[in-house]
Amino acid sequence: MLETCPRCSARLGKPLSSGRQVCSACGWSTVVIERSPPPPPTGLPLLLSQIGRLIKRFFQYLGMQLQLLWRSLTARSQQQQPRRNLWESLVTKLKHLEEKIPTGDPSKEWLTPEEAFRLLGGNPDNPNSKVSTLDGKRRIGLSAFRRLVNTAEYADFGFQYSSDRHLKNLPYLRRLPRQP
Ligand SMILES: [Zn+2]
Known part of the structure; x- marks a missing residue:
């Protein structure tokens, strides 16, 4: 709200009910701008923001999948370690047995x-x-x-x-x- 008229510097009265201020000395008046929320983006900006959200979500998803994959891999290798040792020891035992069996001649x-x-x-x-x-x-x-x-x-x-x-x-x- 202005105190004085920007054109003639006369003191301005209270704004009207519409929000406009009118100078009684020179007839100057404010142009009331309707305050409205910024219009939602359309066209290219809308497309770009949509793509931005998509990329963000894609990487979130990718990160989550990689985390799950990593977790399952580490869990599996921990499970397979003793199992492989079991196979190896079995093979060693069988080889030992094979060498103990006399050959035909x-x-x-x-x-x-x-x-x-x-x-x-x-x-x-x-x-x-x-x-x-x-x-x-x-x-x-x-x-x-x-x-x-x-x-x-x-x-x-x-x-x-x-x-x-x-x-x-x-x-x-x-x-x-x-x-x-
Ligand atoms: Zn004025």
Whole structure:
């Protein structure tokens, strides 16, 4: 509300009921502007704001989906870890079993030192029983025979030695093909 007239600076009275102020000296009057809320956006601005809301919602949705996916993945990997270990241990056990099963050819069968000792004519139950090398130069008892860990030494008795199988606690001696 103005105090004085902007045209003649005369003092203005109270506005009329319509809201207009009229100067009684010069006849100036205010133009009353109807106050109305800003018109809703139309055309391009409406389209842009709609697209903006769509993009925002899309990313909200995407973020939520990624969060869910991540959560399910971490939960699943925690569940599968022990299961995979179970499979692996089962495979190891079966492999172990497979190596224990003798192959068809008896001459290719892996033997324990006791079995090999017996095959050489020794008696594992008799501590005085001895077996000799193929060339007959060396005679040893079971305990000494068992302590051999050398491929060449076992070869002297006609056996192939597998340190790998020995480490795995499997029968580790095998008859070498007989020399002609
Ligand atoms: Zn005036």
